[in-house]
Amino acid sequence: MMTAGHRDDGTEDSPPSGWNSYDAFNWRVTEADVRANADYLRDNLRQHGWQYVVVDWAWYYPGAHTGSPNQDANLNPRLRMDGNGRLLPDTTRFPSAAGNNGFKPLADYVHAQGLKFGVHLMRGIPRQAVADNVPILGTDCRADQVNDDTTADWLNLMWGLDMSNACAQAYLDSVFQLLASWGVDYVKVDDIAAPTYRLAEVAGYRLAIERSGRPMVLSLSPGATPLSAAPHVRANAQMWRIVNDLWDDWPSLDRLFDQLRDWAPHRAGGAWPDPDMIPIGRLAKFGPVGSPRYSNLTPDEQRTLMTLWAINRAPLMWGGNLVENRPAELALMTNPRVLAVDRSSTDNRQLVGGARQVWAADVPGSADRYVALFNRDAVAGNVTLDLATLGIGSASVTDLWSGTGLGTVSGSLTRSLPGHGAGLYRLTGNG
Template sequence: MRSSIFFLSIFILAFFTSCQPKKTIKTFNKDEFKSWAQTPPMGWNSWDCYGPTVEEHEVKANADYMAEKLKAYGWEYIVVDIRWFVENDKAGGYNQTDPHYVIDEYGRYQPAVNRFPSAKDGKGFKELANYIHNKGLKFGIHIMRGIPKVAVENKLPIKGTDGITADQVYSTEMQCKWLKDNYTITANKPGAQEYYNSIFELYAEWGVDFIKIDDLSRPYHQGEIELIRKAIDQCGRPIVLSTSPGETPIEAGKHVQKHANMWRMVDDVWDTWPHITHLMDICQKWYPYIASGTWPDCDMIPLGRISIRGERGNDRMTRLSKDEQYTLITLFSIFKSPLMFGGDLPSNDEFTLSLLTNKEVLEMHRDGINVHQLFQKDGKLAITSKNSITGDIYLALFNISDSPVEVAVELNKIGADSNCKVIDLWTGEEISTTSDTFGRELAAHACGLFKLRQ
């Protein structure tokens, strides 16, 4: 019975696909993709709060909140994370024993209609994307690298080829260890490029603006990344590419910078202090790669209400203290990481909202250049950058230790002196300086973020 339903679904999807009018597709040059994310992308992702179970009404509720409260501050992406094509997934561990996949006749996943009702009649994510676009926002999805096992098992044809089927392009080598939906695509096999072309053609038709592709970074799948970059560039729609998860090897830094708009430096970041300090350590390798259009990615922001139906712990507000939350947002912002909020936006309290709507901090995130670490030692960290428009100097001071400590810098090391005007970006307080050094006594796990103007 299940087999009959599967092939009936394929027939129905094939009918609607064949009715679509043909159109001319624009192609982009190899470097044009960098113009699609000239500043670090900012948005919301469903993973931290809904895991693999998010539903359409929840996506819309987060889009509504963003349009009302965050859009004016530069937030714009709404991203549906993992396994939107599975009808019966559960939080707290993937249902891998009997997943009910939704897939078309060319082996391309489709949204599960029981979770995304607007996808009925073969419309995919088109109507949900339209809903988000009509609010002045952008729409994104998550996929796994590779080709679906169910497409291989049923020898489904690859669109754009002369008779090549899914079972002719796959390999079981380097299959994802933690999610077995897909097989590896062997990059040099006939039909491999065409398969990636076919899925990005579909995503462009739906109106996708952002794609997060999982299991690309560790180990680093150079061949598939190049297939993906080429497929995006010829799909006719600017689609920001985010590779995931980390740890992306630093040896691949130049390659990933050439092919992706953002790439993960670490595994998933959750709401514990060791996750933050580990991220600080890893960031040290990636400062030279911060550049317009290509951004090292600190991962999603695990603040607000998370794990409603998530993968780590029970439904909760973030376990990080307020000092630790300031530290996380300050690090992400001065480092110019993409900002992808992981909590359920409609559940935000006023404090969480204030972390996302500080105009001065977001100006630093947008306009900062020459980001670099001054030091990280003895439980102290200092990072600086400069506003590319005003010339103002930014300084972030962090106490990584478990006891109060003073963190200070010599002003001449950051291009300032004792006559500068100092403003605390989180409080708005103006601080006078009379010394050639500037510092602050910081509580354990706390930080300070300052703007210095001569």
């Protein structure tokens, strides 16, 4: 599955980047919303390497209610599902999914914009399918043979799968056969990495993707994925959440420094620790957390987030509604020097911990170094890198956010950073 840090399954060696509907639309996203965000990606972000358009949870739940998309004790409201227990998009919100179309028309539209299409799945098989005891496609199996008694704490629509029964893998294979026929490129599977790491099911999803014949990114959610699962998750998924849902407050962002440090040794080409969607831009139009708003992170905190993601080669999955981006949000997403750090740096590592942090990475094909400085304090202060830590005596410094040359430094690099602020630099050693 993996050799020399490379995953030979058609997914890229740079962390995925794109847009996910959850932070802005909760489960109320519509086909029109998805198309509008795809259009924005095409016009403003595709040329900068952003490519995924991902429909998050409960796209098979009927209508546009205001509550949580659960079913009652009688399994109402009914989910849209085919005769083999495979979920189909709700046609109220996704009209092009009428009949047997599924998401193919929407995926075709996204592909026509030069982009890739993704969906969210809850782990397992619909409880409704088990109650109906539907046949599993292409087998003599029935739905009531494959379920276990586990379900998500926050969404009761699914039973987990008993992977000791071969019929469970056959069900997953049938689901991914359908997704492949729609043209899906990315699948986010929820309730699988935490609160319990579902090892057998993770492997089952990976195998179902392989058998589908279509390369797909496998993204596991929510977090925190246990560090003890690192070898298994790295061999089976392209992305896995290292925290629970991230929202737009400084304490949540601040906690990520330690999680990213702990996961850094387990990063590999095609295998990316995921600090969650980026809660920047226009959020919570329909919940799930707080009132409709632009991100509560300050401009300095937003730059810190993007700097921390870049120096950790994190997936860049934007949460805000793209069509409501302002120039400031677009600038955060399109800085080519910063994106290069995320897409192609190597040996990314924390050099100095604590409140005034220093991270570094190597520049492929060059003796240069990338350096990120972070001030986690609430007030402005100096952050210093001892150049000897990188084996450098003196260096020419470029500020990657501004593109400005900062001249030559000897012995150390010190920058004054605002409270909760960050800087990102490229150092070219002299001699």
